[in-house]
Amino acid sequence: MRAFLSWPIHLLKAYRQSIAYLPSLLALAYAFLSLIALLLPISDDRLPTLLTMLGLEAPEDTLPLLVALLGGMISLMVFSFSMVMSVLSQAGGQFSHKLVFGLISERPHQWVLGHYLGTILFILMLMMVPNVADGQATWRSLAIYLACAMVIHCLALFVYFIHKASQSIQIDAVVTDLHQSTLASMQVLQSQQQGQEWRILAVAASSGHRHYPVHARRAGYLQNADLSALAALAHRVDGVVHLHFRFGDYVVKGLPILSLEAASPPEASWCDEVRATLTYVEGESITEHHVFGLTQLMEVAVKALSPGINDPGTARLCLHRLTDLLGRRLEWQPCNSLFDRDGTCRLTWKVEDFESLLYRLFQPILRYGREDLSIGLGVLKALKTLSLFAEEKDLETLQAHADRVVETLSQAADHPLDRRFVSARLDDGIHRLTLPRVLPGRQDT
Known part of the structure; x- marks a missing residue:
């Protein structure tokens, strides 16, 4: 029943x-x-005199005007x-193809498209x-x-649209938007994980019960889940739910994506309710998972x-933005377990640690920019800042x-x-790393 009700919500x-x-x-x-x-x-005798003075003698003869307005709007x-x-498409070739959909789906672009379509529809109805x-x-x-005023309004929107589209593909705007979206996603997750029931476990405690797997019914990117609902479902059967995937992973049909640690196996209806709490999103959604924003910044840098x-x-x-986001990540560590009011663990999930995240973000940049000393020094400066x-x-x-x-740097610096x-x-600079004062001698490989 819960799965059926959740379908309209999704x-x-x-x-x-x-x-x-x-x-x-x-x-x-x-x-x-x-x-x-x-x-x-509304009849003319019910309208003010000033408006009746503006009335056309034969409004039905304005069809050529409406046709011209309609043709102009479609062309526009x-x-x-x-x-x-x-x-x-040019921006996708310069930065990353993952950014193209995000740029075209921005809210200002949707507003302009909506006014265009609405004006065309209004003229068609007339x-x-x-x-x-x-x-x-x-x-x-x-x-x-x-209708004429709507067309003039769309002409003004056309100028705004060109300005907004040209601004949105500038690298400063692209990187700033990625930074702000990732930061907002991190702040939302941090605000959600408030309270004593959200905790960080180094090793998940085991109750000694058997683990019963729950398999995926479809393939796709598992971006998020209703963790509170999962914990409530685990409490209902007096068990512990363990998620076997990281948010953002691609899962295939039939993969055991989670398991229930309980005294008895779960019912099929319970498994359907559990699957209904999972959020599938095609592509990489920064709103659902902030790590995608970090990796997209890295991909823009590599490109x-x-x-x-x-x-x-x-x-x-991009390194500057990554340094700021990773610094905030060091100050706050995401939780990986959820407890009930009685202090019993009901849900555990995997969270990518800082070591893995740092390797995924910095090593590709260092690898592709190993011949550029400024890139190596930039990565080193970022590490110095993060050490604080x-x-x-x-x-x-x-x-x-x-x-x-x-x-x-020693391998790249020849002269x-x-x-x-x-x-x-x-x-x-100020840092907490142990670094040499002189660049070591080059080691030939």
């Missing part, structure tokens, strides 16, 4: 995250306005979105009912004036370091990465001038 959530959400709402609003203009006419919409798709009853010419004239683009400045810009926020365990991880960066430049910046 459908509504998918609709709200789609490109068609705002355009469809605005189109419905314009359609409702056109119905008011056509089905609820086609030109706008052919232009933006061309620009975004053209479908060209005849005007006697004594209602002013009311139809006002609707025609409104910028490719020989075809060769833009180390963009890579350094790290505890002892994480400090050891940062030290190991710093040693590798120093080794990479004595390069080695002198790098050596002057190895131990520079």
Whole structure:
């Protein structure tokens, strides 16, 4: 029953995250306005004199004007979105193809598309009912004036749309948007995990009961889950639910995605309710999982370091944003278990630790930028900054990465001038790492 009721909720959530959400709402609003203009006419004697003076003598003869407005709006919409798709395809080649859908689905772009579609729909409705009853010419004239005002409004939106589209593909705007979206996702998760029931377990305690697996019924990206609902389901059968995947993983059909640790096996209906709490989202949703924002920043940096683009400045810009996000990640560690009111663990899940996250983000940048000394120094500077926020365990991880960066710099610096430049910046600044004052001798491999 719960699975059946959750289906409309998931459908509504998918609709709200789609490109068609705002355009469809605005189109419905314009359609409702056109119905008011056509089905609820007001006679001229009930309108103020000033409005009746603006009325057209023969509103039914304005069909050529409406045809011209409609053709112009269709041309405007086609030109706008052919232009933006061309620009975004170029941006996908320069940054990352994962960003293209996010740029075209931005709320301002959806608002513009909604006004375009709504204006076209409003004009079409006026053209479908060209005849005007006697004594209602002013009311139809006002609707025609409104259609002209809508077209003028869309022309202003066209200028705004071009400006917004051109701004959205600039690297500063792309990186800033990724940074803000990731930070907002982290803050939402942090606010959700408030209270004593959310805890961090190094090793999940075992009750000694048997583990009963629950298999996936479909393939896709498991981005999130209703953890509170899962804990309540585990409490109902007096067991513990263990998730065997990390949020954001791709699972195949039939994979044991979780298990129930209990005295008796669960019923089929209980398993269906558990599956209904899982959130499948195609692609990488930063809103659902903040790690995707970090990896997309890394991918933009790696793409910028490719020989075809060769833009180390963009890579350094991404490094700055990653440093800020990882610093906030060091100050707060996500929980991996949920307890009930009695203090009994009811749910555990996997959380990627800082060591794994640091390797996934920094090593690809260091690998693809190993020939550029500025990239190596940028990674080293990021590690120095992170060392000021790290505890002892994480400090050891940062030290190991710093040693590798120093080794990479030693291999890349051939000329004595390069080695002198790098050596002057190895131990520079405030940090907690152990770094040499002079770049070690190059080791031939």
